[in-house]
Amino acid sequence: MSPAAGEVAGAPGEGGGVEAQRVFIGAGCNRVVNNVSWGACGLVAFGAQNAVALFSPQRGEIVTTLPGHKAPVNCTLWLPTKKDVLQVRGRETYYLLSGSADGAIMAWKIGSGKGDWSHVLKLPVMHKKGITCLAGRMVSDTIAIFASTSSDGIVVFWEMAIEPTPGGSCKVSCLHTLSVGSKPMVSLSLAVLPEQGSHLILAMGGLDHKIHIYCGDRSGKFIKACELKGHSDWIRSLDFSIPVTISSEKHNLFLVSSSQDRTIRIWKMDSEAVSSGSTAQLRKANIEMTSYIEGPLFVAGNTSYQVSLESLLVGHEDWVYSVEWQPPTLLPGNEAHQVMSILSASMDKMMMIWRPEKNTGLWINSVTVGELSHSALGFYGGHWQPDGKSILAHGYGGSFHMWRDVGLDSENWQPQIVPSGHFAPVSDLTWARSGQYLLSVSHDQTTRIFAPWRNQVNPGDMIYWREIARPQIHGHDINCVAFIQGSGNHRFVSGADEKVSRVFEAPLSFLKTLQQATLLKPDISDDFDNVQVLGANMSALGLSQKPIYTHGVKESPSSNSSDGPDSMETIPDAVPTVFTKPPVEDQLAWNTLWPESHKLYGHGNELFSICCDYEGKLVASSCKAQSAPVAEIWLWEVGTWKAVGRLQSHNLTVTQMEFSRDNAFLLSVSRDRHLSIFSIRKTKEGVEHHLVTKHEAHKRIIWACSWNPFGYEFATGSRDKTVKIWCVQDASSVKLLATLPQFRDSVTALAWMGRDRASNAGILAVGMDDGLIELWSVSGGRASAGSTPDSSLLSAACMLQFDPLLCHVSTVHRLRWQEPDSSDEKSALELASCGADHCVRVFDVHCRT
Template sequence: MEVEVKRAFIGAGCNRIVNNVSWGACDLVSFGAQNAVAIFCPKTAQILTTLPGHNAYVNCTHWLPSSKFAFKASHLERHYLLSGDADGTIILWEFSLADKKWRNVLHVPENHKKGVTCISAIMISNTDVIFASSSSDGLVNMWEIILPSSSGGECKLSILDSIFVGRKPMVAISLAELPGSGGHLTLAMGGLDNKIHIYSGERTGKFVHACEVKGHTDWIRSLDFSLPIYANGETSSLLLVSSSQDKGIRIWKMALRESLGNNRKEETSLSSYIKGPIFSAGSTSYQISLESLLIGHEDWVYSVEWQPPQSSSIDGIECYQPQSILSASMDKTMMIWQPEKTTGIWMNMVTVGELSHCALGFYGGHWSPGGNSILAHGYGGSFHLWKNVGTDFDDWKPQKVPSGHFAEVSDISWAREGEYLLSVSHDQTSRVFSAWGDESSLENGGFWHEIARPQVHGHDINCVTIIRGKGNHRFVSGADEKVARVFEAPLSFLKTLNHATSHNSSFTDDVPANVQILGANMSALGLSQKPIYVQASSTESKEKSNIEGIDTLETIPEAVPVELTEPPIEEQLGWHTLWPESHKLYGHGNELFAVCGDHEGNLIASSCKAQSASVAEIWLWQVSSWKAVGRLHSHTLTVTQLEFSHDNNFLLSVSRDRHFSIFAIKQTGPDEINHQLVVRQEAHKRIIWSCSWNPFGHEFATGSRDKTVKIWQLENGSSVKLLLTLPMFKSSITALSWLGIDSQKNDGLLAVGMETGLIELWSLSIAVPNAALLVRFDPLMCHVSAVQRLRWRSTKKSEDSTSMQLASCGADHCVRIFQVDV
């Protein structure tokens, strides 16, 4: 059987750390998502790939060439990327533009002893790069990379210098070539001692401490050198911009000493007061002075960046450096600063982002290579992109960006007809991802986007199941609290979903006339979400909140749920796409751990974390009345996963106590369920993490930390026999999902997810018990940490070939969808 696996979608949030994002000259953006380096394309708002290789959180990424050197990169066939992690490891990656392939070129030797905090690089020529890396271990290392001139060549790496900066580490660095000095470099670094330290050195040798620049009154957070500024046809100065937690931004000028002239009168003028130190590099000396102080942000300014230089048409000048600076701050805004045309005073010309009450500030801002787009990444792991769409004047409009969870994704569930995928995470949100687009784009898998964020909670969410019954879209989620919560899709979501899946309007009749709830409002504590009704006018809701009194503070600001006609951006998602909570299910004694629904939408089973048999009971809930209709006793430790057989007659549970149990379930009355324990059996030597039923029969698979997968058969509804054990895997099995292929032969596909993040597909035939490995997913497509859950969604393509989609989620913050063609 030939199987082809393609990547259909990756959803992931950005690590919440400064210096994490880089926009390359190739017009791709890199960022760290847990231990992976993720790459996204701003044009399509899709994450293209994640690169495995790091064993710790990725702290910073830096393209070679970055957008700053895009004017040199028009004819490059290969671009490179540096990434540094929390263990001190730095990796160099190669990206080939022709075949879009990635290659892990080398690990930088002589690791930092602690996390890498910042990487800065300059392109001396097309094949010569010098980069500096700073770390919490108090060292700043200087490296030279000679890139290969032809494809497949080797990169040569050599260390130029290692600068010890003391117990107060540096968190911001920037490199530049000094004008008029014949190849001398300067390195600016800033950190916890509020000073900017300037070093100078030759391309090949040691860097010496040249001077200190004082002015900021708090930690320095970001530094960026401009390219040399041309005046009267020659380069005479360099500008450095710095930002700090003192909320201020300063522009410093480094001017060639000779060009200042030596007349005495100037010494007594005002400018002598803001002159800084003088330093020399080789035979030239430079005067540093404060050019401007920019005040406008109301909170820490985490990043400043010069607009990338553009290719110049002037003879002899390679590029033109625009006088324009982008700053990003924790006050939730990004600003563009430019000198006023008449006075030359630097002013704030553009401010974006101030309307987002859901973001908790920005960690960094970046220019696109052409200077017409700006990107911020924020506290919620989110991206925010604005593009200048004005022709004669500036008009910055928000654009679509990829989104996803910024913590471990704990569970996923497909909608009843597979229209969307719902995921929940330890970032305390649940999110809905759906393909959005017309027929043509969807034939190649379509572009997937996050279209709603139904639950924004105050606890880590551990499990979710979509209720499969008729009618409205509903789900049950369980978090680090003892309550399960039930959510109903509001009218605004059902209408949005119609736009997203306009090509497949099989469920337009599914928007019931009786849905009176438009959306939901968030409470201040972030636990219960209250409904907003269709008829309620704003005056009514105000009166209501005044009567209740206690709620007046809780529901501020008001959500405005609307029907969305294109994929929403972060501001809309975080606030206006909530679902109202309809019920709470009380009964468990500890934090909820697993939940599942039967295939008719009549019953929900749930379990919680447990150390004893009395707490490890499984609760059954009747969906129509939301009453508890059964408490199943069998296990002595946490039940890790539950699943109903496809005829709904049996419930399978697996547990930390290494046993599985099967319960026979019968509906005897409207609110009565008859349940009995049929089998309890020790199945593995370690925790059983996962189980999955065969869709065509009473066979099931169990997967365990002991690195084995076993296939069992339930005979006559009373005893279990072991059919086969798959060969030993290389790591713990954390997720399983069984897909039926041929009901006559009782053949199927078993997807196996491992703790290493890798996924394999096995073909199973039951008539003659037999299993064969069909395909190992390419590691570049897989997770980089444990796979938490796998779920199949079946979509028939044509008679002879079947196209399926497999969704997975993992501890690497990613939700992934694979296209599997058999």
């Protein structure tokens, strides 16, 4: 007995054997200090919206994202840390702590050999506001002590007991809480005191411009030892060295601090044994004068420590957000050796390495690296690779910048390939008409192109996806995008939080870079002769991008005219470049822009949705709307760029539109809970259109729609957690064929891929508000123009629920199947998705027949 219309039985797995695997994740880094941590296991952890993302510096790609947090991730900490060199040897499991903006701290475990991840536990909530910093150390092979601080003015000390075996358990207990008053601490560093294995020292700094030193033991009872004064603005970063042996007997500890006053201070802590009461009294008599000259003195256990300012480093021109000692190395005899080298990162877009001169001992800046960017703001943090050979910065643009010392006899720091991606919600994406690459747009005001980059030296090597171009850098949040017909089919139209759609053409530099990336045969180079534009210049206000022509340096024929502001409008430093290896952040921002060729004026509000027919000749666009006149859909003819139609039906914002595969119909869905079908017919005079039907389809906002590639069936998805399958019958009405079983959350994205025309079989990808994705097998229910569809023949079953580790951690905004190429022998289908978690993802879907 077949299911009736309105009900489809379907449980996971009924649709046959299907596997999905992650091919690519593109994501930017949350723009907060303390967000990034480079672990002794070699992986870098960072917060990407509500997820903890991990990337491999060797491969230059994000390997996974860890779901669980309900708010943006502010900070991460690996245990063992890079300083725990004795505890790292031979270790198979590592732990990662992450703190988020809602005060939650989570612990994760990785088996470094296999790369398998597990969520260990969520710590008891002790903070009422966002976590700002985590700092910790291993005090033995199985015990770690760490501290967390929050903008609620509380510092919490924790003990983590971990079993070193791969299957071992992990327990965390709260040892102590400390209130620091109304001026919260934003930076912490924890160290084990020299020759005092059971004693710990904690430095914390924040809004009161002082560094507070606390001493304690493994029980977590910390008492204030002293304050270090000198900085004149917020303390942003603190880092203890491991003990340094300067003479054969003495163990000294160094603390480096950085501040918004643009300076870095190095504090030295001289240790001296306290023998008897009389010596202590004698020592106490000299404290006042010593403190005045050198700094405070404090006692921990049976050792006294004299603090003095070792050096004041001045070189940065803006706030110094992070300082970090070079990780220690392990000498023969299991002795840890502290390298006297400090890395600093600043908002002036520079990272510097500071070292003492051999002869004088004066600390000097020995290496400076930095970035060019359109942004006035620079780096939030800098980090050493555990072996000290590479350094990594994360910046205001959500971007990573990595340099590696590739010199043999002398230092030579060269930029390296790192992952990249959007740093705000990704609102839309689309495959190129050739299917070679993916274009995404975001509220971070950029448009980005991602593509698999094939290795020219060894074509059989692993293929990694890279960002290969950033065609549009805008002054408004970008909401929607569609590819249209163009030279080589590389032309797109995008809509943003302005009332204008903008058309962009691929320049020659991009076409040649794409040839390098995909290792295409040179036959496409015939197109190159027709392309006169080499690249584009960035505009000062981030709006129009002017072309740079292949012949001559002039931007445009009118650039020498005396029309005032135009000569000031572009920044002349953009140099279009052909890349033979994947571009790094600086190059993406400056050298990969596409010129804007047209603007489409007409809408009354911010653009919301855009689509193009399958010939690439007709564009439909909609904008945010509260009334029927504003909610009309505009049709634009590619080439003439005339508005050839204004379709009226909806009363509120049209959320998504799509043309049927034969371009006969345009489907639109809206916030007004209705779907509309328009008949579209091209004539010599232009375009004829009329409203076929308007139908109230769901009880809540309809977010998504998608046509069956083989016929006139289509699916709609809504906030009411349902997906409905409809068809056009008699070219005058729609009929409901089926309602899929209710989903766990609002349905926000749909994409229908055809598999077998004879049986009308296909796969419907469903994306939800919680970030999860499901694949449904849909077949039968054939409807061709003029025939009556039979809903009893339609069958639908859930084929696959994606593993949450593969999925987004918040709303899926768009799903897109790559159009299968008949000449391509790939067995896997490629599905791309983007979402509010700042991520672009690509999956290989393998269907076993």
